[in-house]
Amino acid sequence: METINRNFNTTIDYISDKSNQNQDNSESCIIQQSINQMLRLEIESYYFYTDMEVYLYHLGLNGMSNWAKLQASEELDHFKKHVEYAKIKKISITLPGIDEFNQKFSSPLDSFEKALSQEIKLGDFYNSLDHKATNFKNPSFSNYLTIFVNEQDEEINLLDNIVKRVKLAGSNSGLLIIDHDLAQREV
Ligand SMILES: [Fe+2]
Ligand SMILES: [Fe+2]
Numbered sequence: 001m002e003t004i005n006r007n008f009n010t011t012i013d014y015i016s017d018k019s020n021q022n023q024d025n026s027e028s029c030i031i032q033q034s035i036n037q038m039l040r041l042e043i044e045s046y047y048f049y050t051d052m053e054v055y056l057y058h059l060g061l062n063g064m065s066n067w068a069k070l071q072a073s074e075e076l077d078h079f080k081k082h083v084e085y086a087k088i089k090k091i092s093i094t095l096p097g098i099d100e101f102n103q104k105f106s107s108p109l110d111s112f113e114k115a116l117s118q119e120i121k122l123g124d125f126y127n128s129l130d131h132k133a134t135n136f137k138n139p140s141f142s143n144y145l146t147i148f149v150n151e152q153d154e155e156i157n158l159l160d161n162i163v164k165r166v167k168l169a170g171s172n173s174g175l176l177i178i179d180h181d182l183a184q185r186e187v
Contacts, residue, residue: 031141032091034129038082038148040096041122045075048118051103052111061108061175063183070185071115078148085144108175109166116159123152 049072057065086093105111126148133142162178169175 042079047101055105061179063179067182067185112163119155
């Protein structure tokens with residue numbers, strides 16, 4: 001793997017600290033692999049919400065579809081944030097391959113339940129990574145991860161609430177009320 005220029009404190013600190021070089025290298029390796037996984041998961045979420053956007057649009061639920069479209073764009077923003085982080089911290093990245101992605105949904109409720117599962121999956125991932133990073137020598141990466149741990153908590157709560165409301169709504173007029181509500185989302 002390529003040598004990574006660590007930028008936790010300063011590069012000079014790193015070079016002068018020969019006694020910890022092996023450990024720091026392995027820590028850098030873990031961070032590089034983690035960033036690549038984070039990129040893959042965020043782009044997977046972007047694909048997921050794009051499938052959801054098209055599915056809901058074809059059902060005539062334009063408000064829900066627009067909500068999923070904005071959610072997809074938020075996931076892409078997360079992906080780009082990780083790219084920016086890699087640039088600033090001088091971490092080499094390996095962009096994930098683009099496999100065919102075709103998420104199937106059986107109903108609007110099913111689409112929101114699968115969205116909730118997707119957010120829980122990312123929440124578990126960021127949480128376990130954050131847990132691991134607390135043992136690292138420099139808090140920079142852990143601080144960065146905390147932003148996404150909190151972000152996932154918000155998204156899980158939001159999706160959980162939507163799932164509950166879609167269940168209560170049942171079908172037809174109830175769904176259209178939620179469709180109207182979700183159409184209000186602007187970002
Ligand atoms: Fe995300
Ligand atoms: Fe998300």
